[in-house]
Amino acid sequence: MAYAYDENNIFAKILRGEIPNKTVLETEHSLAFHDIRPQAPVHVLVIPKGPYVTYDHFALEAEADEIVDFNRTVGEVCKMMDVQPGMGGGGYRMISNAGEAGVQEVPHLHIHILGGRWMGRMVPKAE
DSSP, X not given: OOOOOOTTSHHHHHHTTSSOOOEEEEOSSEXXXXXXXXXXXXXXXXXXXXXXXXXXXXXXHSOHHHHHHHHXXXXXXXXXXXXXXXXXXXXXEEEOOOXXXXXXXXXXXXXXXXXXXXXXXXXXXXX
């Protein structure tokens, strides 16, 4: 399935500098910034700079250096925000919504990194 990227989505505008953001980390291929409506004490979004709609789109079509950079950026953000459970942090939840059924609001791949408190269950246990 081909993905249609909307050049006017809010993250594309942030990448073009048309909308300000509170940057956490910027690399050659990725941008991490604080969410404007945080749902936890730590709530950072990580986006690729390329025109990718969802994670599967990115994983299948991005260049290897973009994929490595994006994943390393996620790791660096977890380190910077002190949420790495292996390094004494309390842990984090990483979410990426995709498509209508996944309740994706912005058609640009973005990973939410949430932490700084108990996150609770995302999905109820199956009975």
